Ligand SMILES: Nc1nc2c(ncn2[C@@H]2O[C@H](COP(=O)(O)OP(=O)(O)OP(=O)(O)O)[C@@H](O)[C@H]2O)c(=O)[nH]1
């Protein structure tokens with residue numbers, strides 16, 4: 449974001465400054481297409497004299513990006529947790545924060561009331577099952593565990609049936625993470641998706657992809673792959689407490705029209721926030 453600060457400190461909005469702005473936006477992971485859109489709008493506003501150099505330019509860019517994000521994202525929130533039981537599959541490549549985010553979500557839902565079930569369907573690693581169980585305990589929700597090496601789809605199926613029988617409200621399914629380029633993972637997730645529909649019509653109701661904010665442009669490839677295979681319904685952006693401001697999701701939102709549901713801002717149980725376009729775009733251009 450340093451190069452953006454340099455642009456915002458220019459006294460004049462000449463061609464050089466605008467070119468620097470475009471480059472800086474691309475460097476901030478917003479993508480060439482978004483940068484181009486912003487530039488065209490900034491140009492129009494410069495002509496109208498409705499934008500000025502310095503903080504005027506910063507506020508103008510924030511305003512333009514808000515418009516772009518709002519247009520790209522179907523309105524969120526109301527359907528989260530509906531119907532009963534609501535079944536969520538959390539997917540993503542390894543290490544992005546799927547299990548942690550589910551643990552935080554379980555806690556969040558537990559505080560809201562109603563009964564949630566955390567499903568440790570990452571049978572790929574024994575440690576992953578334990579990790580999910582620990583989060584379940586921390587959140588105060590029930591956990592259904594798979595067997596290491598077992599059939600992840602079968603675990604998810606049983607869990608949804610049990611949740612239906614026990615009139616539970618939410619089923620939160622943790623899945624294994626591997627490289628998105630590895631076919632077996634996609635096949636395994638597609639199978640889980642199919643099998644869930646047999647346990648409960650319309651399940652899974654949501655499939656959210658977890659993206660690590662520090663990923664950069666590779667995030668686009670991850671979204672494309674998972675979206676093509678599974679038909680995602682939302683995104684979660686994690687690790688926003690680190691150095692990255694997550695400019696990548698502006699690019700992603702434009703390209704795929706997917707809503708960002710939550711953001712992760714730390715490793716603790718309370719470090720989950722609903723996504724807020726206004727807050728996010730302002731933070732993106734915060735003075736360092
Ligand atoms: N700082 C920070 N760390 C996070 C956040 N979310 C997750 N982490 C950390 O990222 C690491 C990986 O998190 P996991 O939840 O295990 O990731 P995963 O996607 O389940 O990983 P696999 O199951 O191996 O695919 C852990 O050390 C988490 O504590 C976040 O929002 N901020």
Ligand SMILES: [Mg+2]
Nearest residue numbers: 546547570576
């Ligand atoms: Mg995990």
